[in-house]
Amino acid sequence: MKITAIEACILTVAPPRPMALDFPHHTLVVAQIATDAGLQGLGYSLVFGGGGAESVLAYLETRLKPLLLGEDPLAVEKLWEKMYRGDRGVRRVGIAGMALSALDIGLWDIAGKAAELPLYKLWGAVRDSADCYGSGGWGSYTEKDLIGEAEHYAALGCRYYKMKIHHPDPEVNRKRVAAVKKALGPGVSMMVDVNQKLDLAGNIRQAALLEEFDLVWYEEPVNSDDNAACAEVAAAIRIPVATGENHYNRYEFRDLIERRAARYLMPDICRANGYSETLKIGHLAAAHGVRVTPHVVYELSVQVCGTLANGFLVELMDWMPPDLFEVLPQCVNGVIRIPERPGHGMVLAKGAVAKYRSG
Ligand SMILES: [Mg+2]
Numbered sequence: 001m002k003i004t005a006i007e008a009c010i011l012t013v014a015p016p017r018p019m020a021l022d023f024p025h026h027t028l029v030v031a032q033i034a035t036d037a038g039l040q041g042l043g044y045s046l047v048f049g050g051g052g053a054e055s056v057l058a059y060l061e062t063r064l065k066p067l068l069l070g071e072d073p074l075a076v077e078k079l080w081e082k083m084y085r086g087d088r089g090v091r092r093v094g095i096a097g098m099a100l101s102a103l104d105i106g107l108w109d110i111a112g113k114a115a116e117l118p119l120y121k122l123w124g125a126v127r128d129s130a131d132c133y134g135s136g137g138w139g140s141y142t143e144k145d146l147i148g149e150a151e152h153y154a155a156l157g158c159r160y161y162k163m164k165i166h167h168p169d170p171e172v173n174r175k176r177v178a179a180v181k182k183a184l185g186p187g188v189s190m191m192v193d194v195n196q197k198l199d200l201a202g203n204i205r206q207a208a209l210l211e212e213f214d215l216v217w218y219e220e221p222v223n224s225d226d227n228a229a230c231a232e233v234a235a236a237i238r239i240p241v242a243t244g245e246n247h248y249n250r251y252e253f254r255d256l257i258e259r260r261a262a263r264y265l266m267p268d269i270c271r272a273n274g275y276s277e278t279l280k281i282g283h284l285a286a287a288h289g290v291r292v293t294p295h296v297v298y299e300l301s302v303q304v305c306g307t308l309a310n311g312f313l314v315e316l317m318d319w320m321p322p323d324l325f326e327v328l329p330q331c332v333n334g335v336i337r338i339p340e341r342p343g344h345g346m347v348l349a350k351g352a353v354a355k356y357r358s359g
Contacts, residue, residue, distance in 0.1 A: 001114070003073050005034040006065045006103075010053050011044075011356035015319035018145040022138040026319070027053035027358075029098065030348070031060060033106040035073055039113045042346060043106025045098040045270040046297050052095055060099035063087060068103060073110040080104055080276045093248035097273050104274025105300065105344065112343030120306025120338050123279065129337045130305035132298060132316040133191070137163020143176060147183045153316065154188055157334035160216060160313060162191040170206040181213055191242070193219040200232050207237035217242035217264050227252075231259035240264065244281075245295035248272050253281045257288045264312065268295035269304065282308040298336060299329050299346055306338045323349050324356065 011028045014020060027050040033041040047053040067082050083092075083100050090096050112119045120128075134153020137146050150161045163180060165173035173192075181190060192215060198206060203221040210218070218239040222229040224246035234241040242264035247253055248271055256262055265285050267278045282292045282304060291312040294301035298314040305311035316331055326347040329336045339345025 001035050001037045001039070001072055001074060001110075003033055003068050003071050004036050006068060006106075007032045007034070008057055008060055008065065008102075009353065009357050010057055011324075011353065012050065012053075012358040013319075013321060013324060013356055018141050018149065019136060019138065019317075019319050021140040021145075023049045025050050029053055029056045029060065029102055030353075031065075031102045031106050032348075033068070033073065033103070033110060035110060037114075039073075039110050041073065041106035041108075041110035041113070041343070042348065043102040043104065043109065043274075045102040045105075047098065047270075048296065052098075055095045056098045056102070059090075059096050060102060063090075063096075064099055064103055068107075073107050074114060076104070076107045076111055076276060079107060080274070084273065092273055093252075097248040097271055101270045101272065101274040104276050105269065108275045109343035109346075116342050118306075118338060118340050118342060119275065119303040119344055123303075123307040125306055126309045126311070127306055127338075129335045130298075130302045130311065130314045131160075131334060132158060132314045132331055132336050133160030133162055134158040135162045135296075135315045135317050137161070137180070137193075139164050139166030143179050146176060146180050150180050150184055150188075152318070154184055156316075156318075156331045158316065158331065159187065159334050160189050160191065162193055162219070162315075165192045165194055165206065165210075166197060170202075170209050173206060174209040177210060177213055189214070189216050191215055191217045191219060194221045196220050196223050196246075198222065200229060200236065203233045204236050207233075207239050211238055215239050219243065219266070220245065227255050227259055227261050230256065231261035234261050234263075242266055242293065244268075245271070249277055250280045250284060254284060257285065257290060262290070264291050264293050266293050266295045268297065269300050270297055271295075275300075275304065278304055279307070282310065286310045299325070300344055302329060302336050302338045303344055324352050325349055
C-alpha cells in the first residue's frame with residue numbers, strides 16, 4: 001500500500017455558551033490521507049482556542065507531508081521516525097508536535113482499517129469503555145454557569161467534574177469550588193485546574209484552602225516548562241498533582257516521572273506527537289505506577305484508555321456541534337463506549353469540511 005495524497009485544511013468551530021465566553025472558537029487542523037488501496041485515514045490536531053492553527057497547517061504541508069507521499073502507511077513507526085527526525089533544528093514540540101500528531105493519528109487510522117480492527121483492539125484491549133469526567137468550569141463563568149455545567153455533566157452520569165481556579169484571590173476560588181461541591185453532592189468527585197497561573201508559594205496557599213474537598217487531583221500548578229517547580233509543588237501540597245497537557249514527548253514525561261512531579265500524567269494525543277508517542281508515554285508511566293488521563297479530544301483518547309491498564313479517565317468537553325463528525329461517542333452513565341469501527345472510528349460528517357473550512 002502507498003500513500004497517494006494528503007489533503008490538509010483548517011476547520012473552525014464555535015463552541016456553545018458558556019464555553020464561548022472563554023473561547024469564541026476552536027480549530028482542527030485536519031489531514032485526510034489517501035492510499036492506492038482505497039483506504040483513507042483521518043488525522044487531526046485540535047488547536048484549542050485556535051491560536052497557531054495556520055502555523056501547524058503550514059508545517060504539516062511544507063515539511064511533513066512530502067516525507068509521507070509514496071510511503072507505505074502501515075510502516076507507522078518508520079514514518080514517525082522520519083517525521084520526528086526530518087528537521088534537525090526544529091524540535092517536535094509546540095507547532096511541529098501538533099503537525100506530526102495529526103499525521104500520526106491519520107496513519108494509525110489507516111492501520112486500523114487495514115486490520116479491520118478498532119485501534120484499542122489492534123494494540124491489545126484492556127477495556128471496551130472509558131470512564132470520563134466533565135470538564136470546563138472556566139474562569140469567566142459566573143457561579144450559576146459553573147453549577148449549570150457541573151449539573152449537566154452529572155446528569156450524563158459523570159462521577160467526576162473538573163473546574164478552573166483562575167481567580168487571583170485563592171479564597172474566591174475556594175468559595176467557587178465549595179458552591180459546585182455543594183450543588184453536586186457526595187456522588188461526584190472534583191478536580192481543579194490552575195493552568196500554570198501560580199508559583200510555588202501561591203500553590204501552597206491555594207491547595208491548603210482546598211484540602212477539605214478531597215479533590216482527585218490538582219492540575220498544572222506552574223509554568224509547564226518548569227518541571228522542577230512542579231515537583232516542588234507536588235512535594236509540598238497534599239492533593240495529588242496532575243500535569244502533562246503541555247508536554248510533548250517521552251523525554252519530557254520521563255523527566256516529570258523521575259522528579260515525581262505528578263501522580264497523573266495528561267498527554268494530549270494531538271500535541272504529544274500522536275498515538276505512537278502517547279502509547280510510549282503511557283507504558284513508561286506504567287513502569288512507575290503513574291496513571292494516565294489524556295487531555296481533551298476524548299473521541300480519540302478513548303482508544304488509548306482502551307489499551308493502557310494504567311489509563312484512568314478521559315476528559316469530556318461537550319462542545320462539538322452534531323454535524324462535525326458522522327458519529328461522536330456519547331457519555332452514558334459516566335462511561336464512553338469505545339467505537340468498534342475500524343481505526344479510531346472518527347469520520348467527518350458529510351458537508352463538514354465545506355461548512356467549517358477556513359483560511
Ligand atoms: Mg488542564
